[in-house]
Amino acid sequence: MPCHNADPEVFFADSDLEITVAKSLCGTCPMKAACLEGALDRAEPCGVWGGELIEDGVVIERKRRPGRPPRQVIAA
Numbered sequence: 245m246p247c248h249n250a251d252p253e254v255f256f257a258d259s260d261l262e263i264t265v266a267k268s269l270c271g272t273c274p275m276k277a278a279c280l281e282g283a284l285d286r287a288e289p290c291g292v293w294g295g296e297l298i299e300d301g302v303v304i305e306r307k308r309r310p311g312r313p314p315r316q317v318i319a320a
Contacts, residue, residue, distance in 0.1 A: 246273050255292045258307060263297055270295035 246269040247255065255266045270276050270292065280294025280303075287301030296303045 245275055246270065247279075256290060260306070263292060263307070266292035267295050267297070 250266075250269055254262050254269070257263055257266065270279070273279070273295075276294045278294070280296055283291075283293030283298055284301065284303075288298050289301070290299050292298070297306065298304070299307070
């Protein structure tokens with residue numbers, strides 16, 4: 245399995261590049277589906293599991309940048 249030979253930090257990285265690398269390592273893994281299913285069942289708090297980025301137990305498209313959240317427009 246590719247994750248056994250890679251630096252574990254890449255699967256818990258913050259940078260888009262490292263996340264892309266982690267996802268690509270999962271691409272050919274025979275355990276990809278089982279890994280993702282297990283991570284969702286366990287509600288993993290973060291990381292790349294089964295080729296998907298997970299945060300707070302759910303698959304997300306990308307990590308939110310640190311800092312102030314965007315201002316919401318309030319209807320008057």
